Amino acid sequence: MISRTIFTDLLIMAFLVALQIFVLNKITLFGIYIPVIYPAFVMFYPFFRNKFQFLALSFLLGFIIDTFLHSGGNNAFATTLIAYFRTLIFRTSTDTSTDFFSFQSLQWSQFLLFLFSSIFLHQLFVQYIEFFKFTRIFEILLNISITSLISFIFIIIYALIFKIKQKV
Known part of the structure; x- marks a missing residue:
């Protein structure tokens, strides 16, 4: 297992920001849906850290994502909010009642439910702030669902490539 320090955390963040800004933001599926991978940092951050x-x-x-996308704080708000509620999301989606959290002890179905729940909530917060109007509620919910599903697939690929479930 790799020992994580603030330096390695910043390197991981830089990698995810670069991947998001310079690669994934250039990919638009069906003309409007952009996969989001940077919340993987929040989801896979070790539970025992400060x-x-x-x-x-x-x-x-x-904030860095907002700076590049000129989105006025939407991503900073959503990312901080899922970070704050990550333990609650983890307990709810995995039915874990202990104080010890580990991805290694999860079944794949629990791990996937945690990932999808986190991604969906992140997209809900980002798009709720950015686009919310009662007249467009179904369009927004469809956009949240499709973007969450696409992002889920990209984050699963990221987790498999870097063997996240075994390392964190």
């Missing part, structure tokens, strides 16, 4: 450092890094990640 919570305040984690929240600060999550905010910084969202």
Whole structure:
């Protein structure tokens, strides 16, 4: 297992930001849906690390994405919010009642449910702030669902390539 320091966290963030901005934002599926991978940092951050450092890094990640996309804080808000509620999302989606959290102990179905729940909530917060109008509620929900599904596939590929479930 790789020992994670603030330096390695910043390198992972830089990699995810570069991947998001320079590769994935150039990919539009069906003309409007862009896969999102940068929340993987929040989802796969070790549970035993400093919570305040984690929240600060999550905010910084969202802020950097907002800076590149000129989105006015939507991503910083959503990324920080899923970071804050990550333990609750993990407990709810995995039915874990202990204080010890580990991806290695999860079944794949629990791991996938945690990932999809986190991605869906992130997209819900981002798009709720950006596009919400009662007249477009079904269009927004469809957009959230499709973007979440596409992002879920990309994050699963990322997790498999870097063997996240075995390392974190």
